[in-house]
Amino acid sequence: QFAVAGRLVRKSLKTKDKRVAQMRALQMVEREERKAVGLADPFEEHRERPLAEHVTDFEVHLAARGVSKAHQDDRMLCLREYLAATKARTLVGLDFVEAQRWLGELAAGPLSARSVNKRLQALRQFGRWLVQARRHTHNPFEGLAMRNEATDRRRVRRAFTDDELDALLDAARRRPLEEGLRKRPRSGLSKQVEAKFRRVGECRAFLYAFAAGTGLRRGELAGLTWADVDAERATVTVRASVAKSKRMAELPLRSDLAATLADQATRVRAHGLGTGPRDRVFPGPLFPTHGTVARDLAYAGLDGEDDQGRVLDLHSLRVTFISRLSAAGVHPRTTQALARHAKIDLTMRVYTDLRLLDLRGAVDRAGRSLRRTAASSEATAC
Incomplete structure (x- = not known):
């Protein structure tokens, strides 16, 4: 215990070493004296708090901002992964070089x-x-350098050609029923079960066609409700709650x-599921898993990965949508708007x-334009 400005202060020094205790006591006296005259360090208290408390408060901050649960969990996982690797216990342990x-x-x-x-972005945000x-x-x-993602893309998706997309839709329609019939070659299937398999196939094919025709992401498709689609206005x-950009x-x-x-x-109704305004257009029981998509691709005779390492999956339908817009000659800015990308570089490059794209046709058109310009220049010169 010690006195500061006539006030008795009692604090544990948390040590049995007399010399260490004396040093800590002097530091406490100095700190209390600075507080008494309004010169206290506002960051001192936070520097001494366990880092775990700051991390918990940061998680509360993310939740208050209204970020998605998935984004919040991802940020916290990255942050805790860093803390576990570096064994930092207080703010002083947060080190740029480390x-x-x-x-x-x-x-x-x-x-x-x-x-x-x-992971770097999680650290910066914290x-x-x-x-x-x-x-x-x-x-x-601050100042940690981002890696070049363009030179280190591990999963590069490609677009479906028209024939490949047709094959996928056809396989998605046929596979549930044909596989069901193969499992029961003798007894066959009841009309009710056969109708169910047909519905599952048609629902899956429609989802693939819808994804290729709108460019919606997997989570956006899964969250799409009947209130979100307007057939009359097309x-x-x-919704912001399901959009990646919020x-x-x-x-x-x-x-x-x-x-x-x-x-x-x-x-959907025939499957015993609702079609009210809040019900899903592609409800969970009918929404294909990653494995289902892979099996549909195989049934269509399509390889999930080509000789260049580029893959086909559900997200490739979004690549197909955007690539077709570019192939149709749609202005890049319009394509970016329909893709809902913040940066046009992402739309064009990834x-x-x-x-x-009709690269040869573009070169031929440019050549014809140059020839017309040259002919016009010669006529003017004459």
Whole structure:
């Protein structure tokens, strides 16, 4: 115990070593004296708190911001992974060089540049929050360099050609019934079971066609309700709660897809599922898993990965949608808007499959234009 400005202060020194106790006592006296005259360090208390408490408060901050549960869990997982690797216990343990070393080790391992950058972004966000919340004097992770994702893409998707997409839709329609019949070659299937298999196949084929015709992501398709689709206006609304960007968007819907929404509703009801405003257009029992998509691709005679390592999966239908817009000569800015990308570079570089573009036709058209310009110049000179 010690006295500061006539006030008796009692604090545990948490040591049995007399010399250490004396040093800590002097530090406490100095700190209390600074507080008494209004010169206390506002960050001192936070520096001494366990880092786990700051992390918990940061998680509360993310939840209060309204970020998705998946995003919140992902950020916290990355952050706790760093803390476990570096064994930091207080804010003083958050070190730029240590973080740089940890990220470098991850980059040298099996993780892609994108996965490493995801962890880096979690650290930066935590550091920014510490500064904004007046818990730290600076962001210890400011200046950490992002990896080049363009040169280290581990999963490159390609677009479906027209023939491949037709084959996938046909396989999705046929596979449930044909596989069911093969499992019971003698007794066959009842009419009720046969109708069920047909519905499952038609629902799956419609989902693939809808994904290729709208460019919606997997989570957006899974969260799509009947209130989000308007067959008369031929529009589909992506609610902010299911959109990756957390921004609501109303997109045009192809007339053929709008016209078949009623058929999808009939199939869903026949399956014993609801079609109210809040019910799903593609309900869980009818939504294909990653394995289901892979089996549909195999049934269609399509390889999940080509000789260049590019893959076909459900998200490839989004690549197909965007690539077809570019192939049709749609202005890049319009394509970006329909893709709902923040940066046009992502639309053009990652989501446009050059195989679908008429490169030779573009060169020929440019050549004809140059010849016309040259002829016009010669006529003017004469």
